[in-house]
Amino acid sequence: MTQEESAALAELAEVYRMVETQISAAGECKQCGACCHFKTFGHRLYATGLEVLYLITTEGPPKAEFGEDSCGYQDGALCGARGGRALGCRTFFCGGDMERMRAIHEEALQAIKAISDRHGLAWQYEALGVQMERVCGGKSPEVQSQ
Ligand code: SF4
Ligand code: SF4
Structure with a gap:
């Protein structure tokens, strides 16, 4: 890992911490x-290249392939990568205040873009499964449907 990537990951962790604080009262997830x-x-779940790097660095590669209807990190009903999960996973609450969550998501996404730019890293905002296919061979919905 390069110094720039390492520094960017530390900054992304700060963004995630900020998001966790912001969403703590925004909705309840029953973890179904x-x-x-x-x-x-x-x-569909999108993520940036930096988020994918964070996810793999903190949680390792997915234990199962990404499928048309599944995430390779899901463990039964639970997330098996909670500490490293992407912004889109963190800011989605089916029963929450969608407008507020969208605003939190957008602000955090801009912060992640600024981090990527500052450290000269590719933005790569794509479906998480597509990125996993590229980075560690996890199948993506797009790849499967071709
Ligand atoms: S946000 Fe997702 S995991 Fe949580 S209750 Fe809604 S559908 Fe279930
Ligand atoms: S990484 Fe996101 S999509 Fe995958 S299991 Fe965890 S919360 Fe669900």
Whole structure:
């Protein structure tokens, strides 16, 4: 890992800490795991290149392949990568205040972009499964459907 990547990861950890503080009163998650089944739930999870680096650095590669409807880090109903999960995972609450969560997400995303720019790292905002396919061979919905 380069010095720039290492410094960027430390700054990203600060952003995540700030987000955790902001969302602590924003919604309650019953940890049913339904929203981690992307297709069934009707959404897609995007992440930046820096977030993917953070996820793999802190949690290791996913234990299972990413599928059309599954995250390789999901362990039963629970997230098996809670400490390293992406911003999109952190700011999604099915029953929460969506507008507030969107604002928190957007502010944090801009902060992550500034970190990436400052350290000369590629932005790479793509579906998490696509990035995993590229970085560690995890299958992505896009790859599977080709
Ligand atoms: S945000 Fe909602 S759907 Fe996702 S795990 Fe929590 S309770 Fe389940
Ligand atoms: S990283 Fe965790 S929270 Fe995010 S989609 Fe995967 S299992 Fe769900």
